[in-house]
Every structure is written in structure tokens, then in C-alpha cells.
Amino acid sequence: MAAAGIKLHPSCRARQEGFGLLFYDCKGPRLLFAATGTLIPADYFATPRARGEFPDGITDSQKPALQKFVNQLLDKGFLHEQ
Amino acid sequence: MSNKYVEMGMRSPVNLTWEVTQACNLRCSHCLSSSGDPAKNELSTAEALDLVEQLHTAGVFQVNFGGGEPFIRPDFEQILAACHGHGIMTCISTNGTLITPELVARLGSNRLVAIQVSLDGAVRETCDAVRGKGVFDDAIRAVKLLAATKIPTSINTVLTTHNADEIPAMYDLAKSLGVSLRVSRFRPSGRGADNWESLRPTPTQLLAFSDWLAKSGDVRTGDSFFSLTSQERQGLGLNLCGAAKLTCCVNPDGHMYPCAFLQSDHFEAGDLRVNSFQEIWDGSAIYESFRNLRIHSCEECTRFDQCHGGCPAVAYHLKNDINGGDPECLERCVTSIAESRLQEAA
Numbered sequence: 322m323a324a325a326g327i328k329l330h331p332s333c334r335a336r337q338e339g340f341g342l343l344f345y346d347c348k349g350p351r352l353l354f355a356a357t358g359t360l361i362p363a364d365y366f367a368t369p370r371a372r373g374e375f376p377d378g379i380t381d382s383q384k385p386a387l388q389k390f391v392n393q394l395l396d397k398g399f400l401h402e403q
Numbered sequence: 404m405s406n407k408y409v410e411m412g413m414r415s416p417v418n419l420t421w422e423v424t425q426a427c428n429l430r431c432s433h434c435l436s437s438s439g440d441p442a443k444n445e446l447s448t449a450e451a452l453d454l455v456e457q458l459h460t461a462g463v464f465q466v467n468f469g470g471g472e473p474f475i476r477p478d479f480e481q482i483l484a485a486c487h488g489h490g491i492m493t494c495i496s497t498n499g500t501l502i503t504p505e506l507v508a509r510l511g512s513n514r515l516v517a518i519q520v521s522l523d524g525a526v527r528e529t530c531d532a533v534r535g536k537g538v539f540d541d542a543i544r545a546v547k548l549l550a551a552t553k554i555p556t557s558i559n560t561v562l563t564t565h566n567a568d569e570i571p572a573m574y575d576l577a578k579s580l581g582v583s584l585r586v587s588r589f590r591p592s593g594r595g596a597d598n599w600e601s602l603r604p605t606p607t608q609l610l611a612f613s614d615w616l617a618k619s620g621d622v623r624t625g626d627s628f629f630s631l632t633s634q635e636r637q638g639l640g641l642n643l644c645g646a647a648k649l650t651c652c653v654n655p656d657g658h659m660y661p662c663a664f665l666q667s668d669h670f671e672a673g674d675l676r677v678n679s680f681q682e683i684w685d686g687s688a689i690y691e692s693f694r695n696l697r698i699h700s701c702e703e704c705t706r707f708d709q710c711h712g713g714c715p716a717v718a719y720h721l722k723n724d725i726n727g728g729d730p731e732c733l734e735r736c737v738t739s740i741a742e743s744r745l746q747e748a749a
């Protein structure tokens with residue numbers, strides 16, 4: 322069984338662009354442009370992540386905005402919780 | 404669709420059309436690539452596999468395979484497997500005639516493939532008039548085989564004057580077969596340019612289609628109709644031309660173009676036998692000109708924010724002017740209908 326956690330949806334991909342992360346959903350197709358700079362590595366959600374888990378180097382003051390962003394990605398279906 | 408980021412330039416295309424061969428067992432009268440015989444110097448298996456490596460390195464998310472008929476290429480499944488091995492999603496456009504139960508079983512073992520079967524009418528006569536005798540039945544057989552698997556399958560219909568009234572029936576047909584419907588805009592390239600006048604939908608048909616589309620949220624259109632669709636529908640997709648910004652095209656012999664409908668020498672961005680994929684994407688003057696393309700002649704239009712001047716390929720083929728604005732946009736359809744009514748009344 323796959324490990325539990327928040328992960329990139331199988332129909333989605335992400336990559337680093339100059340502005341931050343570019344998300345792609347082949348169902349649609351849809352794009353999402355996230356001005357995250359280099360805060361989140363493109364492959365971060367290739368591995369299941371626990372709620373409240375953040376990439377290394379994220380400061381406490383950055384966490385609420387990042388959590389909001391993760392929630393948005395979940396709402397929009399780019400991430401899913403398994 | 405965030406144009407701000409698109410205009411900043413992407414490090415590589417999000418998806419691209421790869422015409423893996425020009426060989427085709429059909430001779431459709433609308434064929435954008437005038438397919439039939441294979442091209443003289445098509446990429447070898449080794450070159451094709453090398454291109455897949457380059458696409459992976461570049462971070463391309465999806466390859467849309469076309470042609471020609473992709474399944475005619477003996478190594479096509481090898482090329483597909485190489486894409487899937489790197490997690491690259493693939494969508495194959497096929498005429499359906501070469502789809503067998505064995506092929507479907509092999510394709511179905513992979514979760515990264517989607518298939519579009521082309522069907523250009525809801526009834527045999529309409530479809531076969533464009534695609535050739537017996538093709539409707541072959542395509543339906545292929546759709547049935549695919550619909551019985553987990554492979555995401557759609558029927559792709561090019562909107563012409565002959566099938567415009569059948570689009571709702573196409574929708575019902577797709578639904579009854581358990582697949583989705585995708586409608587593509589007919590564009591005047593290849594044999595489609597030669598047969599433009601006899602196949603093009605009229606402005607009245609385009610407007611009727613636009614109205615129908617507004618009510619049909621589950622019909623996919625790619626980037627086909629952003630210059631013709633209502634504001635509400637635009638949340639579903641692109642509202643600008645993605646050529647050289649989000650997408651591009653590779654032809655059978657490894658030349659790159661802004662899009663599948665702009666494959667003349669004039670628009671050649673580079674040759675993969677001379678430069679790498681990334682070098683061409685980053686350095687081509689043609690691509691740069693598309694990234695900077697602004698359709699100033701359309702800027703005063705009230706719908707400019709919704710279509711940004713529409714499809715440059717259609718403007719180029721019909722007006723010989725890439726900056727000319729889309730001759731079949733919603734505004735121009737409405738104006739053209741009003742003008743012909745005035746002429747009739749005079």
C-alpha cells in the first residue's frame with residue numbers, strides 16, 4: 322500500500338520556473354502558476370507529506386502562507402491526500 | 404490563465420505536438436499535414452529516443468502524438484514506452500483503423516497514455532466524405548475497444564460545414580460509447596488549405612457552435628475556440644495562443660515549429676539534427692517573435708482580453724499576416740453575419 326500523506330495527484334506534474342512552481346494537470350488540461358520562488362522544490366510533493374510538514378529552510382513566519390497554498394492545491398485537485 | 408507568467412517565458416514547453424511520421428493509410432481532405440507517404444528523412448528510432456531524453460531533461464510534461472498515423476511507425480510503442488519511463492504523459496491522436504485488441508491491451512497497461520480517435524461526423528456518410536470509405540466503422544470499432552479499458556479516450560471532431568449540425572449528435576454518440584467529445588477548429592493548413600472553401604464552417608455555424616459550447620462544459624476544445632467562446636467558458640482553458648510560449652511542434656524529420664498549423668519554412672525554428680531541443684526552444688528567433696507577438700490591430704476590440712487576437716495561424720493562412728487578427732473570431736463572425744444581412748436587405 323502507498324504511504325499516506327499529501328502528494329501530487331497522478332494526473333499532475335510540477336516543475337521549477339523562474340517565478341516559482343508551474344503545476345500541470347493533464348485532465349483539463351489546466352495550469353497553475355505559483356509564485357513560490359525557490360521555497361518549495363518541484364519534486365517536494367512526489368513523496369507523500371504529512372499535514373503541517375514543510376520543506377527544509379521554511380521559517381515559522383512563512384508557514385501559514387505556505388499552508389494556505391497547500392490547501393489551495395488540495396482544493397484545486399493538484400494535490401491529493403491518500 | 405495567467406498571461407503575466409506565460410509572457411515571462413517558460414523554460415520549456417508544457418506540452419508539444421510531435422508528428423512522428425507523415426505516413427498515413429488515409430488521405431483525409433482536411434488533413435493539416437497533407438499526410439500520405441512518409442517524409443524523406445524521418446527521425447530514426449535512435450534519434451526519436453534521444454529526443455525523448457531531451458524532452459525529459461527539458462521538463463516537458465506531455466507529448467501529443469500526431470502525424471500521419473502514429474501507429475504506422477513500427478517503433479512507435481518503443482517511443483511511447485520511453486516517454487512513460489520518464490513519467491511524460493502522452494496523448495495519441497489516431498484515425499483508429501490500426502487499433503487492435505492486442506494493441507489496446509498493451510497500451511492499457513500504462514496509466515500515462517490517453518487516446519483521441521478522430522471521427523468527423525455523427526453518421527457514416529458525413530465522416531467518410533472527409534476520411535474515406537469505411538473509416539467511420541473502423542473508428543467506432545476502435546473507440547469501443549478503448550472504451551472497455553481504463554485508457555482515457557475521446558472522440559475528436561474537426562468542425563466543418565458538413566458536420567456542424569451534427570455536433571450535438573456527436574456528443575450523444577460519444578456519451579453512448581462511454582467516451583468524451585473533443586471538438587477542434589478546422590484550420591487552413593495542408594490539404595485543409597486546399598479544401599478550405601468547401602469545408603470551412605460558415606460564420607452562422609460558428610456562432611451556433613459557440614452557443615452550444617457555452618452550454619456544454621464537458622466538451623474539450625484544447626486551444627481551438629478561445630477566440631469564439633463566451634467568457635464563462637473561458638475558465639476552462641486558454642485565452643491566448645500558446646505557440647512558442649507553452650507549446651511547439653516537432654515534425655517527422657526533426658524540424659521544430661511554433662505549432663502544428665505553422666509548419667512552413669518561414670516558421671522553422673530549428674532542426675534537431677543540428678541543435679538540441681533546449682537550444683532551439685531558448686534561441687530560435689522565430690520563437691522569440693511569437694513570444695513578443697502582439698495583435699495591435701485587435702487591441703481596441705471589447706473582447707481583446709478574452710482572445711488576444713485569436714489564432715495567428717489562421718490569420719497567416721487566410722490573410723498572409725500573422726499580426727492580422729483572427730478572421731473567424733466572435734466579433735468578426737457577428738460583423739460578417741450582420742453585413743450579409745444588410746446586403747440581402749439592400
Ligand SMILES: C[S@@+](CC[C@H](N)C(=O)[O-])C[C@H]1O[C@@H](n2cnc3c(N)ncnc32)[C@H](O)[C@@H]1O
Nearest residue numbers: 433434435470471472496497498521589590595
Ligand atoms: C493530423 S491528425 C494525425 C493523427 C491521426 N492520423 C488522426 O487522424 O487522428 C491529428 C488531428 O488533427 C485533425 N486535423 C486534421 N486536419 C486538420 C485541420 N486542417 N484543422 C484542424 N484539425 C485537423 C485530425 O482530424 C486529427 O484529429
Ligand code: SF4
Nearest residue numbers: 427431434438471498
Ligand atoms: S487527418 Fe490523420 S488520418 Fe487523416 S490523412 Fe491526416 S494524418 Fe491521416
Ligand code: SF4
Nearest residue numbers: 644646662714715716
Ligand atoms: S497559432 Fe493557432 S493553432 Fe497554433 S498554438 Fe496558436 S492559437 Fe493554437
